[in-house]
Amino acid sequence: MRNMKKYLLWFANENIDFRKPEIDSLLSLLNIKMKFIKEPQNTEPYWIVQFDTDDDVKKLAERSVSLKMCLELWAYAETTSELHDILKNHQKSFYEQNFKPEKSFKIKVETFCKHFSQQEKIQKIEQFDYLPVEGSVKLKDPDVCLQYIEYYGTIPTSAPEEPYCVFFGKLITTGLRQLIQTLSLKSRKFIGNTSMDPQLSLLMANQAKVKNGDVVLDPFVGSGSLLIAAAQFGGYVFGTDINYLMLHGKTKPSRIKQKVRDKNESIKANMEQYKIVHQYLDVLVNDFSCSFWRDNFKFDSIVTDPPYGIREATEKIGTDKQNYIVNEEHLPTHIPSKIEYGIARIYGDLISFSLKHLKLGGRLVCWFPIFREDYTEEGLPSHPCLKLVANSEQVLSKLTSRRLLTYEKIQEPSPGTEINIDKILDFRDKYFETREESRNEKRIREAKLREENRIKYLSKK
Template structure:
């Protein structure tokens, strides 16, 4: 991944995590755009590679990215690279000595790490590779515990674990600058969270969604299917004010049956606000309330800087909205409303996403982003199935595989203009809106796939009692 610039530009090496590969490029692009920078892949860019080369950026730029990203492990100032040790040496010898001098002075301390991707080296082999770098003008002392400067030799042995070459396909050497925010995935793990539900969003994905939405301090972020507030937790960590709604009264008020193992009922302080309090971001909590996403309670205005949500798919959470096909009867005159449970009806996925996009078009600020999950049946999926809106432009479309036949797409859209009267007609005339109707049967297709898998498993020869699982 590169920005084209002159030969004197600094280069940086981004060391990426092995998970969530599809989400990495949109996240890095979004974080760079927060600083007014753009990033486009170079001709030699490999999206699945754990190493990306960045050009045309300042050290402040890459530090800013690393302060947010959960898809990258660390970033290095790239001093040299090549396909062989000889090419690496030539590249390092061409690196300006004045740029190295600050970090190689005799009064400084340093250490060199060796990192190999797709291959494990013995300790002695690592030492030999470090000794082979003796042509570099290091003058300081080695300090393995607390060095002033850290350097790393990276060796890339490709992506195929079944075909590991004897020699690395590519080598890099650089100075460590900063680590990413992988620790957030552990510190915000749902397993450690005070208030959870059956569909609480994974911590890593929550932070990725916040980054795709370019959430920044003082933004107002809204989740119309807030659930237990995992997305609000992630957005509040980055300094945004957060609010949300959900049709489920028990979830919003933190009452009813618990989702945690060995716990029957929720405790008196299990709610979304307590989750933010747990992570020290309660000051960012605006409020949540019971509301039907199909009938927005908000005035028609640009209220939100970002809308981030995970709508129900009808698998572990039902897709319901208020209303009834039956004749509506008014409550008695003396009804106080204290024990009223609204009648609900099916809420088709096509309607959920149509309402979500219309809501975003009406309530997002210009430049604000909508980030949401779209469930798909993989054998039938095509890009034309992604819902569109005249006021929103598609930024990225990333896949998370759920099974052999289902997945969900992380859709990121940005508002580019205010809604107009003619937009409704444009939506009806756009042929890319009609194919999504087929996803209304996603639940049936999801369970039919599981049934077929089970039936296939039942065709296997029977095992003796106690064998297999």
């Protein structure tokens, strides 16, 4: 049996709660085995792990947007002197297989949560002069890049004098972080008020385990950010939405300086911009509460962000009028009226749709809004045939957040099994109630302050 090699996975210090769900999903998708040497702490930006080969590490990094870099870990310790002792005690044969006369190299220094000048970094590099390096120094694209990292915790204002931990190793690869910038909303052709951040979109596609040839649906597609992410990983993407104006690029522009939308603004234009239009199937205007798909049609994954009723309306086709009938003469020009589509009902329909149209083993990845003080897992939509495999929180404010829920379909539904939506709170109603309460409290504070200032003014007279 081959010995597993030791590696350091270094993560971007953002969306911390999403790291493990993304990596777990990719390990499952790519059929890679990883073992923890040190159980990770959620606050720390690194994992110390084992893989079978460098190739496994590279496959993981090629898909991960949480990872910054991966090192073959040669040594780690609590102090620099301990680290140097470990490196000095490595066998000669270990260095011979890594340092060849014909291979160029460089040593790079990185400090986490503490700044050092370039001169100070050079001094740290010079402490490694005992390494039996034979090749020439090359600062740009060397054959071997050695990395020295000092970790000073996560609070810059209270960083210690000495690092908590130090690491040294050979850079194997970097993560897919550059794709976040490539897909930036700032340069995207078509966006809306609720266009999803590229990093979160890519995380969702990874948690959905999208791969080449998958058919992926976003039933609340909006401006199509989630389709772009899924298409980047080889998915054939399809979207639906009730908002005719959004799908036809006729809504008010979201960019401050833009007065009117360009004629060719559309989801397809975005696909063309990123050269993934061959992955684009189509988008259709559709009321999600009235599914039009054939019963036997299956998607490999469903990735979506349903409306919460705050920036985007929660609506479905309908009327409150009794026995309402549209005359035949008006049908050609009739625009159906809409009624409120409650959040509990939206998620109930989403679970029901997934039970019918998600393949066995496929994943539903969706956002779910909550008030943090009210949150319980019992308040999430659920069904025995859908296993909740990941549940990560993105904090939006002191009071609210949204959770990224990842369900995996583990069996086909049998008659009589119920969808649990009874404990879902109406986020929209409470949100506007809370805002009104905050406004009232602000009015009372301002009135009090005005009265205090008036009394002070009168007392001076």
